[in-house]
Amino acid sequence: MLSPHQGNILGIARKAILPFSLSFILAATLAVALAISAIFPREVRAQTQTEDEQTVTAIFNERLTTGEMYYLLEDLCKSIGPRLSGSEGAERAVAWAKEVMEGYGFDRVYLQEVMVPHWERGDPEQVRIVDVEEGMIELRALAIGGSVPTAPTGITAPVVVVHSIEEVEELGRDAIEGKIVFYNRAFDQTVIGTGAGYGGAVGQRSAGPSQAAKYGAVGVVIRSVASNFDDAPHTGGLRYLADVERIPAAALGFQSADRLVRVLEEQPDARLFMHLSSKWHPDALSHNVIGEIRGSERPDEIILVGGHLDSWDVAEGAHDDGAGSVHAIGVLRTFMKLGIRPRHTIRAVLFMNEENGLRGGIKYAEVAKETGEKHLIALESDAGGFSPRGFGASVDDDVLERFRSWLPLFPQNTISYINKGGGGADIGPLRRETGTPTIGFIPDSQRAFDYHHAPTDVFEAVNRRELELGGASIASLIYLIDKYGLKGEMAQ
C-alpha cells in the first residue's frame, strides 16, 4: 500500500530490494515527488493562517492528539455500561456525567428532573422453532423494547410470514388469527445513507405488533432492522395502539430469521415457541444532565450541543449515543483547554430517555418555553462516532449559505457538505416549542446499523480517530457559530 496520498514525505523509499536496482531508486525518487505534490496542498497549512484556520486546526490537533473524549467514552461504556431509562445504570450515568462536567470545571452544572418510562427485559428471551424434524431449533432473539411478556409458560403458535404492515391487512383475519406474525422485511442495501434504509424497514418493529394484533395474532417476531448479516438481534422501541390488544414481540438475528424462513419453506407446519418475561414498572424519576460555559458577551443566548445519555439495555451504547454524549461534553472541554472564551453561553445537554419515550427532550423544551430561555441554535450528535461527513441544518437559507461558506475551513476528509434540513430526536421538541433552529451531525453511516440497538454496540466498535474527528468537526462549527452568529451579527 503506497499511493501518493499516503506516501513518504521524508524522501526515503520503503521497499525492500536487495540489492536494489537503479530503476527502483529512480522509481522511488519520482514516487516521492509525486507523493509530496499530492500531500502538501491539503496536509500543510498555508503559511499565513487566518485566526479561524488556526483555531480549527488547534481544535482538531487537540482532539486527535489526546483522544481524551475517546477515553471518556471508554469510561462511560465500561464503568457504567447499559443505561436504559429507569434502570440503575441510567442513574449511575447521570451521576457520572455530572461528576465529569464538574470535574472539568464548567461554569455551571445541574440536573433537570424528568419522569421516564421504566421497562425491564427480564430473563433472557427464548424463541425456538418446534414441531420440526430437527426436534427444536433455538433462535437468537431480543424482546422489542416495551413489549409485554408472554404467558409465564410461553406461547406456541404457527407462523405466518409477511413483509409489510400492509400485507397483514391483505391477508386478513383468517390467515392471521391465532398465529405468530413474522415480519421478514430486510434492510434496503441500495440506500447510501443507511438511516433511510433503516427508516424504510423500522415500521415492522414499531407498528408491526399492533397491526398483527388487530387481526388476531398472538405474537410477533421480526427480522432485526440492521444493515449487516450476523446473528446479533437488534432491539428498539415499539408502539402499541391504545385500543388494540398488546401482544409480545421479539426481534430475531439476521441468520436466525434466515433459518426460520428456510424451515418454514420445507415444514410450513412448524410452530414457534416464545417466552418473554419483560415487565413495565411505574414511571421513574430521572434527569437530563446539563453543563455550560457562560458567554462573555451574550450570556442569555444559548448555543446547545447535545446527545442522549440513555441507551438500550443490551449493550454499552457506545455509538448510540455515548459518542454523542462525549461529543457534547467535548465541545466545552476543548474550548476550555484551548482558552476559547465563547461569546454566547455554550450548553451541553445529555438528554435522558431518547430511546423509549423522548421524555428528556420534551421536558427540556417545556422548561425552555416556560422560562423563556433563548436558544440561538441547537445541535445534536446521535448518529454514531464514525468519520465525519457533513451536517444537516434546519435554518433559514441565508444562514445555510453562511454555514456553507465555512466549509473550506474543515480539513479534507472531514466535513464536506451541509444539507438543508437536520436536527435530532432530542432537540426536535425544542424546535417545535420555541422555533429554535437545529443542526444534526452526519457521520459516515455505513457501519451504523451493524451495531445500532444490538449487543455489539460496545466501546470496541468505536475508532479513536473517527470519534475525535467527529467531535472536532462539531466543536469547530460551534466555534464559528459562536464567533459570527447565525446572521453574521457578531462579525466585526
Added chain:
Amino acid sequence: MLSPHQGNILGIARKAILPFSLSFILAATLAVALAISAIFPREVRAQTQTEDEQTVTAIFNERLTTGEMYYLLEDLCKSIGPRLSGSEGAERAVAWAKEVMEGYGFDRVYLQEVMVPHWERGDPEQVRIVDVEEGMIELRALAIGGSVPTAPTGITAPVVVVHSIEEVEELGRDAIEGKIVFYNRAFDQTVIGTGAGYGGAVGQRSAGPSQAAKYGAVGVVIRSVASNFDDAPHTGGLRYLADVERIPAAALGFQSADRLVRVLEEQPDARLFMHLSSKWHPDALSHNVIGEIRGSERPDEIILVGGHLDSWDVAEGAHDDGAGSVHAIGVLRTFMKLGIRPRHTIRAVLFMNEENGLRGGIKYAEVAKETGEKHLIALESDAGGFSPRGFGASVDDDVLERFRSWLPLFPQNTISYINKGGGGADIGPLRRETGTPTIGFIPDSQRAFDYHHAPTDVFEAVNRRELELGGASIASLIYLIDKYGLKGEMAQ
C-alpha cells in the same frame, strides 16, 4: 438514534410510549415531515434521470445488493490467505485470480511472467528485555520484511533510544556502537489523511537499519508505524544500503514499545535479546494476472484498473490489497453483469510484488513500453476497502476539470473530491515509462494504519458496504472515462 437524515419515511413513529401522548404523536408526525425533507433531496433520484445517472445508480445498486466482491474477497482471504512474493500462497493466489477471471468470462485472461524476490520470515520472532529485575520481559515483534537473521543463538545488547534517522548521526558512533538502536518515533496523530502520518514515520523502518549500522549498531527495533495503540506489530519493507553491514531489524507492537520505554527509564542498563531466523532465497518466477474486456470502438486503447495481489506474510492482506484486487476485478464483472459494453479495452491488472520489490509494476511497464501498447489512463486502488472519499488524478488540468464535472453523479457520502495528483505504487512505473496518466482511489483513511501490514489485516476488518461503495465509485469513474474519453473526444 433518530436524526432526520436517518428517520422513518413510512410515517410510523418508532418510540415506545405506553400509552402514548398527544404531544408525542404530534412530535412524531413533525419528525417524520422533517425526516422526509432531509432524506428525499438526496436519496430519491429525480424522475428524469440522465443515462449517466441511471448507469451510476445501477452500478451502486448492483454492488450494494449482491456484495459479490465482498464474498470474493472472503474467498481470497480465507482460502488463499497470506501471499508474500515467492511463497506458495502467492502462487496459489495467481492461479486463483486467473480462475476467477476466466470463470467470469472476461474476453481475455493471461499471466505475465515476472521474477520476484523471495524472503521468508522463518520461526516466530523472539524479542525480550533481559537483565532486569523482572527477570525477562517478552515483547511482541515481527522481523521487518527483508531483514537478515540474527546469529542462530540470537543477539543480546544494550539499547539506545532515538526518534529519528538524524538523531543517530547526532549521537554518533560512541553512543551507537555495539548497541541495539530503538527507533521510537510515533505516528503523527494530527495529520487527517493518515497516509501522510505514515509517511512521516516510515523512514525509521525503511532506512533506519542501515543508518544505525553505519554507526556500529548490531541490531534495530522500531515502534511499529501504525495509527492505533494495540500490541500488534506492523511489518513492512526495509532498504539496506549496499555498502553498509546488514543488521537484523524488528518492529515492536505499540504497547511493547511503551513497555521498553518505561523499563529503560528505570533500568537503563537493561538489554534486549533478539532472535530472527529469516532467510533470503533466489528470485522466484511469479506473475501479474491480467484480464480484460475488449473495447467495442477503440480496442487498442487500454483503461487499466489495478491493485496488487501479493500481501505481507503475517496476515490475509484483506485491506492491503485484497480490497484493491477485488475492486479491479469488480469493474469488469459489474460492466458485464449490467451489460455495459465499453468503448475502450478495460483491463484489470493484479500486480505481483508491490510489497517488497515492485517488480510486477516495473515489469508491466517494461512490457507496455516494448510492445507500444497504448494506455489511456491507469487507476490503482491500494489504500484499503474503506468508505470512499475521493480520487487523486495526475492528469492535465482540463482533464481534471472534466473529471470534477462528474462529481454530482456520485451519491452523497461517496466521492466528494478529485485532487490534483495521484496514482499508485504499481502504476508509477507505467506513468514514468510511457507517460500514462494515473489515478489513485482515496478511501477514508482513519482505520487504514490500524491494520496495515499487521496480523490484524484480515477479512473481518472489512465492512461489506464500505468495500462495495469503493468498488462502485471506481467502476463509475471508469465508466465515465470510457464513455467520454479524457478530452471529451468520445462525446457525441
